[in-house]
Each structure stands twice: as structure tokens, then as C-alpha cells.
Amino acid sequence: MRNRLAPILNLVEHTGKLKPLTDRRPVASLPFACRYRLIDFPFSSLYNAEAVSAALFIAGSGHSLYDHIRSGSTWGLDSFAGGGVFTHSQVKLKSDQNVESKYDKFYYEDHYNYVTRSKAEYVVMMGSSFLSNIQLESVLHFHEDKNSQVTVVYKQVNREELVEDTVYTALNLNNGETDTVKGIEPVSGMASGTKLNVNMEMMLLSKKVFLDYLFRAKQHDMDISVNTFIQFTLDSNESVNAYEYTGYLRVIEDVKSYFDANMDMLDQDNFNALFYRADPVRTRAKNSAPTYYGEEAVIENAQFANDCEVYGTVRNSVIFRKVSIEKGSVIEDSIIMQDSCIEEDVTLKHVILDKHVYVMKGAKLEGTPDNPIVIAKNSVVYPEGITKEG
Amino acid sequence: MKTETVAMILAGGQGSRLGKLTKTIAKPAVPFGGNYRIIDFALSNCANSGFNHVGVVTQYQPLVLNTHVGNGSSWGLNRHNGGATILQPYSSVDGEKFFKGTAHAIYQNIDYIDQKNPDYVVILSGDHIYKMDYEKMLDYHKRKAASLTVGVMPVPWEETSRFGVMNTDRTDRIIEFQEKPENAKSNLASMGIYIFDWPRLKQYLVDNQSKNRQMEDFGHHVIPAYLRNSESIYAYSFEGYWKDVGTIESLWSANMEFLDPEHELNIRDRKWRVYSKNPNTTPQFLTETAKVSDSMITDGCYIAGEINHSVLSHNVKVGKGSVVTDSVIMPNVVIGENVRIEKAIIGEGAHIYDDAELIGTESDIAVAGYKEEVGGYSDEK
Numbered sequence: 001m002r003n004r005l006a007p008i009l010n011l012v013e014h015t016g017k018l019k020p021l022t023d024r025r026p027v028a029s030l031p032f033a034c035r036y037r038l039i040d041f042p043f044s045s046l047y048n049a050e051a052v053s054a055a056l057f058i059a060g061s062g063h064s065l066y067d068h069i070r071s072g073s074t075w076g077l078d079s080f081a082g083g084g085v086f087t088h089s090q091v092k093l094k095s096d097q098n099v100e101s102k103y104d105k106f107y108y109e110d111h112y113n114y115v116t117r118s119k120a121e122y123v124v125m126m127g128s129s130f131l132s133n134i135q136l137e138s139v140l141h142f143h144e145d146k147n148s149q150v151t152v153v154y155k156q157v158n159r160e161e162l163v164e165d166t167v168y169t170a171l172n173l174n175n176g177e178t179d180t181v182k183g184i185e186p187v188s189g190m191a192s193g194t195k196l197n198v199n200m201e202m203m204l205l206s207k208k209v210f211l212d213y214l215f216r217a218k219q220h221d222m223d224i225s226v227n228t229f230i231q232f233t234l235d236s237n238e239s240v241n242a243y244e245y246t247g248y249l250r251v252i253e254d255v256k257s258y259f260d261a262n263m264d265m266l267d268q269d270n271f272n273a274l275f276y277r278a279d280p281v282r283t284r285a286k287n288s289a290p291t292y293y294g295e296e297a298v299i300e301n302a303q304f305a306n307d308c309e310v311y312g313t314v315r316n317s318v319i320f321r322k323v324s325i326e327k328g329s330v331i332e333d334s335i336i337m338q339d340s341c342i343e344e345d346v347t348l349k350h351v352i353l354d355k356h357v358y359v360m361k362g363a364k365l366e367g368t369p370d371n372p373i374v375i376a377k378n379s380v381v382y383p384e385g386i387t388k389e390g
Numbered sequence: 391m392k393t394e395t396v397a398m399i400l401a402g403g404q405g406s407r408l409g410k411l412t413k414t415i416a417k418p419a420v421p422f423g424g425n426y427r428i429i430d431f432a433l434s435n436c437a438n439s440g441f442n443h444v445g446v447v448t449q450y451q452p453l454v455l456n457t458h459v460g461n462g463s464s465w466g467l468n469r470h471n472g473g474a475t476i477l478q479p480y481s482s483v484d485g486e487k488f489f490k491g492t493a494h495a496i497y498q499n500i501d502y503i504d505q506k507n508p509d510y511v512v513i514l515s516g517d518h519i520y521k522m523d524y525e526k527m528l529d530y531h532k533r534k535a536a537s538l539t540v541g542v543m544p545v546p547w548e549e550t551s552r553f554g555v556m557n558t559d560r561t562d563r564i565i566e567f568q569e570k571p572e573n574a575k576s577n578l579a580s581m582g583i584y585i586f587d588w589p590r591l592k593q594y595l596v597d598n599q600s601k602n603r604q605m606e607d608f609g610h611h612v613i614p615a616y617l618r619n620s621e622s623i624y625a626y627s628f629e630g631y632w633k634d635v636g637t638i639e640s641l642w643s644a645n646m647e648f649l650d651p652e653h654e655l656n657i658r659d660r661k662w663r664v665y666s667k668n669p670n671t672t673p674q675f676l677t678e679t680a681k682v683s684d685s686m687i688t689d690g691c692y693i694a695g696e697i698n699h700s701v702l703s704h705n706v707k708v709g710k711g712s713v714v715t716d717s718v719i720m721p722n723v724v725i726g727e728n729v730r731i732e733k734a735i736i737g738e739g740a741h742i743y744d745d746a747e748l749i750g751t752e753s754d755i756a757v758a759g760y761k762e763e764v765g766g767y768s769d770e771k
Contacts (some may be wrong), residue, residue, distance in 0.1 A: 034673035035689065275672045285668040289657045290424035290686035299682055303673040306425065306689050
């Protein structure tokens with residue numbers, strides 16, 4: 001297929017309620033489901049739509065993201081023919097340093113340059129907080145069929161599926177032959193039990209419309225975001241067409257929703273919905289040995305990546321690469337990230353161990369489903385319950 | 391920078407003693423140890439030894455092998471103008487250039503080696519499971535000012551009749567070569583690893599070819615010719631795990647040995663990694679009904695049954711009530727429900743239907759071939 005999309009990934013996302021997991025990484029770099037990072041999902045959608053390039057706007061240094069993305073070859077973004085991953089980091093620092101306006105002029109220029117230099121006809125704007133597996137080709141067909149000015153993506157969910165004080169919005173729709181957007185409103189004020197159309201902050205629009213909106217945003221010193229552009233469209237009395245997504249969705253907004261998303265994958269229907277469909281999810285290949293399960297290992301409903309050594313008991317848990325679990329240890333309802341080491345006779349329940357955590361013999365940690373304990377990267381956990389940065 | 395060394399991996403063999411497993415793929419492409427194919431060991435040795443110009447000579451059923459090797463990027467070989475290059479027989483004005491033997495395969499690819507213009511050529515076999523630092527052997531070759539260095543390893547005396555045996559003097563110079571001898575004078579077996587000074591080897595291959603003398607095989611022709619002409623040939627002793635997985639039984643037992651976490655190969659050693667082409671696949675999913683014990687399992691597997699002392703490659707599905715014991719399951723195999731598999735090798739992409747049984751013994755391992763279907767409905771009459 002010919003490349004038709006110029007993707008812009010806005011990775012300046014809400015990290016506050018995900019700490020300490022986001023202390024040193026953006027939402028897009030959060031590890032997920034044993035061997036992925038959240039960025040793999042939008043990138044795989046791009047791969048499956050045969051996009052050849054992407055522009056990334058990152059709040060901080062982007063170090064962990066660059067380490068994962070490398071040349072972009074995993075997602076076909078390293079082609080000589082128009083390919084490339086165009087990264088723009090420190091967006092937050094640059095805007096904080098700018099005293100006269102919210103954004104410096106390069107913020108707008110960088111968007112402009114990327115879009116005008118791409119040969120694609122359309123711009124697609126997306127982020128990484130809405131964990132899903134979107135078929136961009138279908139969105140594109142919908143957009144062309146409806147002759148849309150802009151198309152936004154939503155999913156119908158129950159109020160309870162988003163966190164109580166969520167920062168995200170719902171779309172108010174005119175239900176006609178095509179769903180069009182009347183307006184957007186915050187979800188946080190809605191009563192529990194409400195069904196709502198969550199705005200997935202993903203938009204498809206022509207290059208021409210994008211550039212037009214870009215100038216308007218620059219004039220008014222506004223964000224280049226899906227919500228700004230919905231407002232611009234409504235203000236011009238044009239219609240915002242809404243595309244309904246019906247696949248797996250989890251909005252990653254706080255530690256609990258992150259925890260739940262991982263636990264969701266232990267349910268086969270969710271797992272299949274996200275991973276076993278025509279369009280595969282791709283992640284950076286890493287060299288690894290198979291996982292070894294010892295003679296006394298007991299495993300019930302759990303997922304593992306390669307390169308682990310397991311001698312203990314693991315139930316309802318998600319285990320990343322290169323984790324060792326010694327005998328006598330019991331891991332339940334937990335997420336253990338890459339390179340962590342669990343010595344003998346350890347008990348973990350409702351715990352998230354970030355990367356490279358060392359748990360000493362006999363230690364015991366128990367969180368609750370609503371409030372899992374998070375152990376920061378490189379910590380050492382002692383039986384006395386003391387943890388410190390290693 | 392000048393290319394000092396070109397490695398040539400001979401990967402054209404059929405491995406006919408592997409029967410059904412190599413009916414449609416070459417032996418070096420046969421999966422091994424869950425995550426690997428046999429050739430990964432030679433390719434990783436090249437990468438770890440700093441040899442990144444690697445010619446992979448293929449001939450028999452090369453599709454899977456060629457796809458696997460690609461440009462060598464999985465082994466990090468595609469840097470600094472190097473990489474893996476697949477060398478297949480081709481036709482020319484001189485006729486078709488199918489390879490008649492190990493040395494003939496090098497003769498037919500003189501152009502590739504000359505393009506790199508190296509001082510040394512390392513000849514390797516793509517059939518063996520081992521970790522070896524070829525650079526140390528090259529240093530030895532230079533120190534001895536050898537024209538040819540042969541990698542050897544001591545084998546039990548009673549097995550010498552299966553190997554090419556090197557008889558050496560006290561300085562490790564090879565003075566006699568016996569191919570599969572009844573009465574061996576030495577127990578140093580050739581590993582099929584040779585380091586040649588390239589200009590000299592080329593001269594032998596070209597001159598003899600032009601005189602219509604047979605120079606097709608290293609063991610039968612080249613080494614005896616070198617010996618007759620008093621070339622300096624040295625033996626380089628290798629001590630470590632080395633296994634030729636040429637038969638069903640040896641392939642099975644090598645996999646079973648590989649399961650041992652204390653195995654000499656130390657597959658988790660970060661300093662000498664064994665690389666492979668890693669498939670893009672999902673995590674391993676072990677359901678509530680799964681039981682695994684003393685086993686290796688690879689990404690993409692879905693396990694609802696019981697796995698004992700077995701090696702499972704990527705994307706293997708094992709249904710509820712099925713029991714897999716002492717077996718090797720290759721990639722993309724589907725095992726239905728209530729299946730019993732014991733002392734067996736299940737070939738890549740095979741499908742074992744519900745209630746089927748595949749039970750072997752240590753001396754007669756049960757085998758399902760590449761994409762073979764076992765069980766299912768019996769033929770209606």
C-alpha cells in the first residue's frame with residue numbers, strides 16, 4: 001500500500017498519577033504485557049497501515065523511548081523512501097522557559113515542517129495513553145466515505161472504566177446516519193453508571209485542514225491537540241465525524257489503571273482482542289533464551305517473557321524478561337518487570353516491581369487490588385520491609 | 391579497514407539421517423533448544439569472534455535457511471561493510487555450478503572471497519552445537535605460521551572410526567590424516583573447522599581444477615594434497631561442549647541435555663550470547679490448567695496442558711488434558727486436547743489432533759515431520 005499518513009504522536013501526556021513508574025519515563029515507555037511498551041500499540045497501528053514516518057513530541061528527554069525505538073525499523077519507519085522517526089524532545093522545558101507565550105515558535109514550526117515535507121495526504125494525531133489496537137485503514141476509509149473535515153475516534157464505555165478524577169473527555173454525539181460531534185465534556189463530573197463515548201484523542205484530517213488549524217493554534221498560542229482541533233472545527237460550523245472503535249481499550253491514567261490493564265491480559269478474551277487479530281502488535285526484537293521452569297515450579301494463569309528462570313509459584317501475574325524467581329517464593333496478582341530478581345521464600349501479592357528490583361530472601365509485600373504497592377526501579381527490598389534505591 | 395578474515399559456513403547439507411525433519415529444510419535450519427536453529431551457534435560464534443564477513447553456502451532446500459539468515463542483522467553482522475551473504479549455486483557460461491563437495495563449494499565461490507580479499511578463510515560447518523572463539527584459533531594459526539590449521543577435539547577411542555582423525559607430532563603439527571579409520575593412531579577428531587591462508591588455498595583449488603585433478607573435498611583431497619606437499623598444517627585443540635546433531639536420537643538427546651540449567655553451553659551467559667532471529671510474537675501464556683516442570687518454553691506459546699522435561703519452541707499451542715514428556719516441540723506446532731506425547735520430536739508446524747498419541751523410546755524417538763498432521767478422523771470406509 002502507498003503511504004497515505006503523516007502521523008503526529010503527542011506524547012506529552014499525563015504522568016502525575018502514574019508515579020513512581022513515570023519518574024524517569026513518559027507514558028509511552030511504560031512496559032506492558034511482559035514484552036511490550038505502550039508506544040508499540042500506536043506504532044503497530046502505523047505499521048499495519050504502512051505509514052513510513054512519524055513525528056514524536058516528547059515532554060522530557062525521551063531517553064527511554066529512543067532506546068526502545070532505535071531506527072524505527074521494527075515498525076517499518078526507517079525506509080530510504082520518505083521514512084524516519086522525527087523526534088522533538090523537551091517540549092515541556094521549552095514551553096516553561098518561554099515567558100511571553102505558552103509555546104516557543106519552534107513548537108509550531110516543527111509540526112509545520114514535518115507535515116509539509118511528508119508526501120502523505122493525511123495527518124493522523126494520536127497518543128499512547130489509550131491502550132488499543134486501532135486499524136487506521138478503516139478510519140481512513142470511513143473518513144473518505146463520509147467526506148469528513150475531521151474524523152475523531154471514540155469508544156462507548158461505562159463511566160466506571162475511567163478513573164474517578166479522569167482528565168479525559170466524552171463526545172456528545174448527534175446520532176444520525178453518521179455520528180457527528182456536538183461538543184466535548186469532561187468525564188470526571190459524570191455519575192457512575194453512565195454510558196459515555198470516550199474521546200480517544202485520535203484524529204484524522206487532511207494535510208490542508210491540519211495546516212489551516214496549525215496557523216490558528218499559533219495565532220492564539222494554543223496546543224496542537226485533538227481537542228483544540230475539534231473546537232476549531234465546531235467553531236467553523238464544519239462537522240466532526242466520529243468513528244466508533246469497538247476493540248479492547250484501557251485508558252492508562254494512574255497506577256491502578258496501569259495495573260488493571262496488565263491484569264486484563266490474563267483474561268483470554270482481552271488478550272486475544274488485543275494480540276490475536278489480523279494486525280499483529282510489534283515490539284523491538286531482543287535476543288533471548290527460552291524461559292526455564294524448574295521441577296517444583298507451580299504456574300497458574302500467568303504470562304512470561306523469554307529469559308526467565310522460575311523455581312517458585314506464580315499465580316495471576318505478568319512476568320517480564322530476565323526475571324528469576326527462586327523456590328519457595330509465591331507471586332500472586334503482581335507485575336514483575338525486566339531484570340528483577342526474587343530470592344527464596346518471598347511473598348508478593350498485588351505488587352508492581354519496576355525494572356531491576358532485588359527482593360531479598362523472606363521478604364513479604366502485600367498491596368490491595370485498588371492500591372497495588374509499587375517498588376521503584378533499582379530498589380532493594382529487605383524482609384524488614386525497608387526498600388532503598390540501589 | 392582491510393578484511394582480514396572471511397568465514398564460510400557450509401550449510402548445504404541435507405542431513406539425511408534426520409529423516410522426516412529435513413525432508414523440506416536443510417539441516418542447519420532445523421530448530422534447536424526452543425529459541426534457535428542449528429546454524430545460530432556457528433553464526434553467533436562468528437559474531438562473538440569479531441568475524442563479520444560471513445558467506446553462508448546453501449544448496450539443499452534453502453528457503454527456510456535463507457530467510458532465517460537474511461543479511462545477518464540478527465547476529466549483528468551487518469556492520470562496517472560486513473554481513474552474512476547467502477551463496478547459492480548458480481549457472482554461468484561454464485555451466486551449472488552445483489557444489490560437489492566441501493572444497494568444491496569454496497572453489498565455486500572464489501569470486502565472493504576475492505571480492506573481500508582476505509588474508510585468511512575460516513571454513514565452518516553449519517551443523518554443530520558449540521561455543522567457540524575462532525579468534526583464538528586464528529591467533530594460534532598466525533603464531534604457528536601455519537598454512538592450514540584444523541580444529542580438533544579428543545573423542546573416545548572407540549568412536550574414532552566415525553571421524554577424520556589427525557595424527558600429530560609433539561609440536562601439534564599434523565603429520566598424518568586418517569578418514570574414518572579402523573585402527574586410529576590418534577583420537578583427535580577433525581571438527582570440520584579449518585583456517586586457511588587464502589592465497590595458498592586458492593592456488594591449490596584453481597591449479598588442480600585447471601589440471602582436472604579432483605579437489606572437491608577438504609578431507610579426501612585438500613588435506614592429503616597439503617600433506618603430500620609438506621605444507622605446515624597444525625591441529626588446534628578445542629575442549630568444550632561440541633555436538634553433531636546428525637541423527638534423530640542425537641538431536642533429541644542434545645535438546646534434553648540443553649534443558650539442564652547447569653549445562654556447559656551456559657545459554658544465559660551475557661558475555662557469549664547465542665543470537666537468533668527473534669520472531670515477533672506474544673508472551674507465553676500458561677493457563678489455570680497448565681502444569682510445567684523442568685522445561686523450557688518460548689514466547690508465543692499457549693499452554694493449557696502438562697509439560698514435563700521438554701523443550702518448546704515459539705508459538706506452540708498445547709490443549710487441555712494433553713501431556714508432553716521428554717520431548718522436543720518445534721515452532722508453530724498445534725497440539726490438541728488429551729494428546730500424549732512422550733520421547734518425541736514434533737517438527738515445525740505439525741498439527742497433533744485431539745486424543746492422538748505419539749510415544750517413542752530412548753533408542754527409537756517418535757517423530758512427526760515438518761507440517762505433518764497426526765490423528766484426527768480416521769478414513770471413512
